[in-house]
Amino acid sequence: MSSITTSNTTPPTIKFIPLLLAAVLIFWGWHIDIWWLGILLAILAAVPNYLSGYWEFKIQEKQRVADLCSLLVLLTGGYLYFTLPRLGDALILTVQWMPVLFFPLLAIQLYSNKQETELSVLFLSLRKQPASNRGNIDLRPLYILVCLLGAAMITPPNDTYYIAISIISAWIFWHYRTKRTAWWRWIIAIVLALGIGYSINIGLIKLQTLIEDQVVSLIIRNFIVNTNPYRTTTAIGTVRQLKLSEQIQIRVWPESKLLSTSLLRSNNFTRYKNGIWMTNLSRFKTLHNNIQGTPLIGTGNSKHWIKIAMALQAGKGLLPLPNGSRQLQGLEGAVLTQNVYGVIKISEGPGFAQYRVGYQNFETMAPPTQSDLQVPIQEIPAIDQILQEIQLHKNSPSQALTQIRKLFQHKFDYSLDLTATADKKRTAI
Incomplete structure (x- = not known):
């Protein structure tokens, strides 16, 4: 004791x-x-x-x-x-x-x-x-x-x-300090030391930035291809400046007039938590792939075609496709599989893939399920505050949709440099 x-x-x-x-x-x-x-x-x-x-x-x-x-x-x-x-x-x-x-x-x-x-x-x-x-x-x-x-x-x-x-x-x-040295000499010495230290600090910060840029560029060149269809980590909510690369990842050539809704999608997730996108484990089924191409959904000829070129890591990856994709050509010999979310996974493919995609202007995504409608707990205060401000419940469904669209156009910003904030009702999303 x-x-x-x-x-x-x-x-x-x-x-x-x-x-x-x-x-x-x-x-x-x-x-x-x-x-x-x-x-x-x-x-x-x-x-x-x-x-x-x-x-x-x-x-x-x-x-x-x-x-x-x-x-x-x-x-x-x-x-x-x-x-x-x-x-x-x-x-x-x-x-x-x-x-x-x-x-x-x-x-x-x-x-x-x-x-x-x-x-x-x-x-x-x-x-x-x-x-x-x-x-x-x-x-x-x-x-x-x-x-x-x-x-x-x-x-x-x-x-x-x-x-x-x-x-x-x-x-x-x-x-x-030693009492034998005059105080003014001590002040001069400490000011010089702090000035030199500050200069070294600035130099180290610039060196760190340079090293980070080189490392990110190396990772993007060699390991950027995501082959996991069930989980991916994002930088959403990270309080720092995100490092980007000027390297071209995907090249796209339209063979006909592009539709206004032509966005490429390589994966589909149903849940988000702490910077991680996840989806339910879904079985991939092998697609019939031959010289005529690979049918994806529906029958008949596609009205719009685009050509896509991208690098694959060890012949594996997830293929970016426009919404409403119906046909796939140019990947003969590769193994193509597809899950219920429309995600196309390639294996045993070339190191550099070039393929054509035929698509129509229709929605291939299923209606949202209960898991799609779940809101992350940390985002609920911010969403509740927004709902109170715009009074969404007073509008009809069509008016509410228009109001939400305007909200994202005028009050929602994308940023690569997120600064910390003390406002608990404000989040990265």
Whole structure:
């Protein structure tokens, strides 16, 4: 059991800036938009500076707290991994919450009569060694780095992060500066250091952008073809600027006048959740493919024809087709399969496919099912707000359709650069 001691057993004097932890925690909470939690942890971190007594914790109690923190990290990471669509998002959020997950371990040191923590508390391999062989470590500098790293997981829209880091760094260096150097020389040195650091920061950002562009271009050239008809990951809702490529993916030549509704579709999904489009597992049936072509739906000749050319990864892929496609020509020898949603999957095809598609101006999609009408939970507040604004229920079906069309034309924007917003009723969709 832990016990409290009186003020005559104050911790050893260590020259550490008293309110530095509190300031860093407030900055962390403000930067990731949970300022109230940052202020709460800052108060808890600042209270020991004004206490007259401290607790004496046994080594076993500290080890249990360290094990608890490790378990919290594993549980948090596991939960985010299974609930978020991307591994990267799970890792980023886990690092963001590290100051919270490890705060119990820091609190044990702050409220303890020893302002250092035994290494055996952190490392299982040292717990069986004699006490004389165990070293100690001050967790406060490490915890500050964890807070700054957690705050860095969100890309700031401006230079606020670097300015805050500069202020914190200048504060630390001023506190630990040598008294033999004149203050004005110290100021000149710190200004030069921060200026050089800012220049390096700008250079690294540009280098990162260049590397990302090259990597995305490489992926698009070699791995962009999606062969999974049941699931695909999108960047909808990602707070960042999306990287694009100028490389041509599909070439289309119309052989007759294009219809106003001629849009190419390669896949069809029925559900959306957390950046992932999904559909029910549907069986693919092999199509009859010969020199005359492949009939898709209906009979008779097609009125409109287009020619499509695209690269296939290892001869596999999903074929983009216009709505109302009836005939397919030019892929003799390849294996073509189709599901109930009209998705055409090709295998054993060429590396570069060129084919003709005949289509008519009619709808081949079935009426929406119950799963098609499901609304993602996180989108319901935004949709409810829109319905209240446009008063859709007061109009007839035809008027409502016209009103929705106008809404998408005037108040709906496509953007490749989504910025974070504090409005909970506004989402990426």
